[in-house]
Amino acid sequence: xxxxxxxxxxxxxxxxxxxxxxxxVRAVDRVSLALERGRTLALVGESGSGKSMFCRAVxxxxxxxxVVPGAARVTFDGRDLGGLPRRELAxxxxxxxxxxxxxxxxxxxxxxxxxxxxAEPMRYHLGLSSARARERAVELLAAVGIPQPEERxxxxxxxxxxxxRQRVAIAMALACEPKLLIADEPxxxxxxxxxxxxxxxxxxxxxxxxxxxxLVTHDLGVVAGRAHETAVMYAGRIVEKAPxxxxxxxxxxxxxxxxxxxxxxxxxxxxxxxxxxGGQPPGPAAQRVGCPFAPRCWRAEERCRTEEPPLARDAGxxxxxxxxxxxxxxxxx
Amino acid sequence: xxxxxxxxxxxxxxxVYSVGGRRNVHAVSGVSFAxxRGETLGLVGESGCGKSTLARAIMQLPRPTAGRVIxxxxxxTVLGSRSLRALxxxxxxxxQDPIASLNPIRRVGESIEAxxxxxxxxxxxxxxxxxxxxxxxxxLDPEQHYRRRPFQLSGGQCQRVSIARALMTEPQLLIxxxxxxxxxxxxxxxxxxxxxxxKSDYGLSMLFIAHDLAVVKNISDRVAVMYLGRLCExxxxxxxxxxxAHPYTRALINAVPRPGPCQPLAGxxxxxxxxxxxxxxxxxxxxxxxxxxxxTRCVMVQPxxxxxxxxxxxxxxxxxxxxxxxxxxxxxLMDRPxx
Numbered sequence: 039x040x041x042x043x044x045x046x047x048x049x050x051x052x053x054x055x056x057x058x059x060x061x062x063v064r065a066v067d068r069v070s071l072a073l074e075r076g077r078t079l080a081l082v083g084e085s086g087s088g089k090s091m092f093c094r095a096v097x098x099x100x101x102x103x104x105v106v107p108g109a110a111r112v113t114f115d116g117r118d119l120g121g122l123p124r125r126e127l128a129x130x131x132x133x134x135x136x137x138x139x140x141x142x143x144x145x146x147x148x149x150x151x152x153x154x155x156x157a158e159p160m161r162y163h164l165g166l167s168s169a170r171a172r173e174r175a176v177e178l179l180a181a182v183g184i185p186q187p188e189e190r191x192x193x194x195x196x197x198x199x200x201x202x203r204q205r206v207a208i209a210m211a212l213a214c215e216p217k218l219l220i221a222d223e224p225x226x227x228x229x230x231x232x233x234x235x236x237x238x239x240x241x242x243x244x245x246x247x248x249x250x251x252x253l254v255t256h257d258l259g260v261v262a263g264r265a266h267e268t269a270v271m272y273a274g275r276i277v278e279k280a281p282x283x284x285x286x287x288x289x290x291x292x293x294x295x296x297x298x299x300x301x302x303x304x305x306x307x308x309x310x311x312x313x314x315x316g317g318q319p320p321g322p323a324a325q326r327v328g329c330p331f332a333p334r335c336w337r338a339e340e341r342c343r344t345e346e347p348p349l350a351r352d353a354g355x356x357x358x359x360x361x362x363x364x365x366x367x368x369x370x371x
Numbered sequence: 372x373x374x375x376x377x378x379x380x381x382x383x384x385x386x387v388y389s390v391g392g393r394r395n396v397h398a399v400s401g402v403s404f405a406x407x408r409g410e411t412l413g414l415v416g417e418s419g420c421g422k423s424t425l426a427r428a429i430m431q432l433p434r435p436t437a438g439r440v441i442x443x444x445x446x447x448t449v450l451g452s453r454s455l456r457a458l459x460x461x462x463x464x465x466x467q468d469p470i471a472s473l474n475p476i477r478r479v480g481e482s483i484e485a486x487x488x489x490x491x492x493x494x495x496x497x498x499x500x501x502x503x504x505x506x507x508x509x510x511l512d513p514e515q516h517y518r519r520r521p522f523q524l525s526g527g528q529c530q531r532v533s534i535a536r537a538l539m540t541e542p543q544l545l546i547x548x549x550x551x552x553x554x555x556x557x558x559x560x561x562x563x564x565x566x567x568x569x570k571s572d573y574g575l576s577m578l579f580i581a582h583d584l585a586v587v588k589n590i591s592d593r594v595a596v597m598y599l600g601r602l603c604e605x606x607x608x609x610x611x612x613x614x615x616a617h618p619y620t621r622a623l624i625n626a627v628p629r630p631g632p633c634q635p636l637a638g639x640x641x642x643x644x645x646x647x648x649x650x651x652x653x654x655x656x657x658x659x660x661x662x663x664x665x666x667t668r669c670v671m672v673q674p675x676x677x678x679x680x681x682x683x684x685x686x687x688x689x690x691x692x693x694x695x696x697x698x699x700x701x702x703x704l705m706d707r708p709x710x
Contacts, residue, residue, distance in 0.1 A: 084555050084558075085558075185645075199419070199645060200418060202645070229582045230626050231626040232417075233626070234627075234628065257556045258630055259628045259629070262628070262630050286630070296557070300559070301556055301585075301630050304627045304629065305629065306588070306589070308589060308590075309590070311567075312560035312589065313560060315557050
């Protein structure tokens, strides 16, 4: 069995640089990963860590000025996306790769009824008749848990609550039964109650449809139990990657630990001082010498400031990390 | 706790908006509570429940339709606009979107300094000196940041600017309306720690509004839960999380994600259905349409806020504490035998 048979998406050595007045911004830095069919990969990191730019690169939706160095290779379902003409890429996007974005109010068209927005990709990609597409739209609205779906077809986005809008956006992304769903901070703009519902909904739909999913979030708290594998990004790089349970029980990166400590927990007593990471993430145009997290890391030594640690894994383990001085057993949460 | 003198008393505050014709929205209906000196009261609820409207009614932005807001013994709802303005320096507010709540073309240092201008009585040089000091207090570098404009700063830095601006007038009361919900988890931790620190350093009382219960628990002494314009539960922080009495409170607690590999997934026993429209709220108890315990009485009679334990108030005909033992409280709503 070749790699492309088991893996739906493989990304090798993907970098994205964007020219700016302050110098070239390296938004994504040598990212490699692979995702199997029906599995979920969570991408976790702070704002500006390159998560969204990575997703845009996979979908072929990078800004025009972005430069992707030639060594990068993105393979989706056996096809090299980098080598495809724009038209073929557009045919894959929306049909085989669905996407759900953070803010459903700005990702839906405000002046078109939601039913038509859900039907449109099916008419465009699958060539369905308008009556058939309408029928399917009703089924999809029901599948994402919208009550009285037929009546909601004619609703405009502003007539729906935030949670309902996100359900519509999910219905739209699922319309053509994609093999891969990219969910970029799908619940960040939503209430906690709605957040849990939407994440549960995505999980259920994914299992039912054997869809692969990339779940992007800044909150390490939401990935537990919802992703098979978790990759932590910092300054455009993946700095730690492991099966999710392994990551939580045996985390190796100080940065991952810091993200974990920053989460307020409902099971903690009131007034616990939250673990806040000192300093700022490096500016995107900053010169890269050594480990990018070194200036904020309490464990950093001279070597961290001069020599960049590679993303590597210990022999026989499926857990990679980029740190010269990984967390010991006692230092883990 | 009744011997303590409250700094803020909110009595029967109601906010009604007209939405054309004779239709009205009751955004806030008869809300009463007290905020004690040096206390942080957390106010939680879903989007659209009236939290922000209540905060603005307390700020008199605009004045509530009915009810009284008593700050330090003085009813501020009857004050003329001039006396209200004079009093404003004593209650300040921080908003959700840190970048949009600052003047985009003004340098942030000037925004901070300007809040003293309204109060009057200080020379320009003195105001600038104080603004620079305050920037240091909230973790900004005056040399580096004073002359920046909001778009040149990150969301977390802008929220620090908002906090500095609010603290300049030495307020007694700070109202924070979702101050961290648009921030990353890592930045959120900084801002919460900062708010906790300035609260104790400046002896502030704080009304902290958020939809994230874990955040509210971390910073609050007492917690009030709001649903569709009404308070449904008010209790000390430790109580409300260990033994919530209102079914809505428990559903909110169940919805919070717990980070860790072996934790149960959030959202088991979730609320079904949507928040009803405040234009046409359900009769009786407003939560009854989504409540697994609702009975005929909940349709007929609106439950009033009543005390079920010292300091623990709940507006429910069938509170969880009276019938359910503490063990049962941890079970998802759907798994309970009485459904």
